[in-house]
Amino acid sequence: MKFYVEILGNIPEMAVAEVEALSELGKGKVNGKDYLFVWGEVEDLKFFERLGMAHEYGILLFSSDSPEEIIEFSKSCNWEGVIKGSFAVRKERMANCIYDIQDLDKIIGGTIYSKGFKVNLSSPTTVIRIYCGEKLWLGVRIREFKGKEFENRKADRRPFSRPIALPPRIARAMVNLTRATRELLDPFMGTGGMLIEAGLMGLKVYGLDIREDMVEGAKINLEYYGIKDYVVKVGDATRIKEAFPGKTFEAIATDPPYGSSTTLSMERDMLYKKALESMYEVLEGYLSIAFPEDFDAIDVAESIGFKVIDRFYQRVHSSLARYFYVMKV
Numbered sequence: 001m002k003f004y005v006e007i008l009g010n011i012p013e014m015a016v017a018e019v020e021a022l023s024e025l026g027k028g029k030v031n032g033k034d035y036l037f038v039w040g041e042v043e044d045l046k047f048f049e050r051l052g053m054a055h056e057y058g059i060l061l062f063s064s065d066s067p068e069e070i071i072e073f074s075k076s077c078n079w080e081g082v083i084k085g086s087f088a089v090r091k092e093r094m095a096n097c098i099y100d101i102q103d104l105d106k107i108i109g110g111t112i113y114s115k116g117f118k119v120n121l122s123s124p125t126t127v128i129r130i131y132c133g134e135k136l137w138l139g140v141r142i143r144e145f146k147g148k149e150f151e152n153r154k155a156d157r158r159p160f161s162r163p164i165a166l167p168p169r170i171a172r173a174m175v176n177l178t179r180a181t182r183e184l185l186d187p188f189m190g191t192g193g194m195l196i197e198a199g200l201m202g203l204k205v206y207g208l209d210i211r212e213d214m215v216e217g218a219k220i221n222l223e224y225y226g227i228k229d230y231v232v233k234v235g236d237a238t239r240i241k242e243a244f245p246g247k248t249f250e251a252i253a254t255d256p257p258y259g260s261s262t263t264l265s266m267e268r269d270m271l272y273k274k275a276l277e278s279m280y281e282v283l284e285g286y287l288s289i290a291f292p293e294d295f296d297a298i299d300v301a302e303s304i305g306f307k308v309i310d311r312f313y314q315r316v317h318s319s320l321a322r323y324f325y326v327m328k329v
């Protein structure tokens with residue numbers, strides 16, 4: 001099945017990598033990208049329900065280099081199989097759009113209407129999408145990810161709140177980059193942001209934090225968001241084996257302290273190195289981890305045995321920039 005994802009523009013390389021990871025889970029792959037429009041083919045679309053760094057995803061129906069061809073397609077397409085209930089056509093002119101699409105939505109909408117389908121511009125049950133970039137893309141939306149859903153899980157909306165948590169969309173993408181399908185460990189869980197996202201995806205979640213107040217707080221947060229399948233403990237990320245004797249983990253996603261707003265249990269770079277060693281001992285698959293830009297994670301991780309698959313840069317504010325890494329044992 002052909003799909004499209006409209007990704008967010010803040011860290012686009014990471015958003016594409018998230019789509020790639022979920023495509024892999026759906027037994028398929030990404031075939032290309034046109035600005036913020038990513039497209040490919042999968043056997044199973046269901047993993048895209050987990051997306052974090054995306055505006056929407058859907059089924060790709062057609063692509064073309066000319067508006068006329070898209071109009072021709074809309075005349076010949078069997079819309080019976082596509083439109084349920086009412087419909088609306090919505091167009092998106094991306095920053096790299098090279099076509100005149102001024103009336104394209106109205107023309108295609110008119111074509112579909114003339115075939116007997118009901119238009120509802122304010123709340124249609126089916127949304128037909130036109131994206132304009134270097135090419136023209138026509139699709140049908142399956143799911144829109146509204147900002148509001150994620151807003152409700154932001155650090156300051158959690159019952160136990162500390163200003164140390166990653167934005168939920170980023171935490172979710174980090175979980176997805178691990179390709180986890182069963183379980184996830186966050187050994188520096190803090191208020192539990194990563195575990196909330198993973199738990200909402202149906203993964204069993206495990207967490208450690210060196211501070212008892214964080215562990216109690218993370219429990220409150222997990223319960224608040226309806227997550228039941230969790231094990232969280234006071235423990236040291238540099239000694240994971242001691243906290244979970246005999247256990248290995250399918251995936252790890254984590255955001256260690258950067259040293260300014262959170263307490264460090266030892267010198268920062270030593271903590272990172274020892275934590276990476278400890279994660280390597282218990283990990284079966286992928287690690288997704290954030291580090292401040294001035295830490296040389298590639299050399300340290302590779303000397304432990306990790307393969308560094310990807311790295312994405314984010315400047316958070318004038319005094320903080322970080323990299324998100326994806327590594328594999």
Ligand SMILES: C[S@@+](CC[C@H](N)C(=O)[O-])C[C@H]1O[C@@H](n2cnc3c(N)ncnc32)[C@H](O)[C@@H]1O
Pocket residue numbers: 164165166187188189190191192193194208209210211214235236237238255256257258262263264265271
């Ligand atoms: C940046 S915060 C994690 C934020 C988290 N993603 C959230 O949603 O709140 C880092 C956490 O690591 C914890 N920590 C520091 N040293 C640790 C260690 N050696 N083992 C486990 N946790 C540690 C801190 O107490 C802090 O809660």
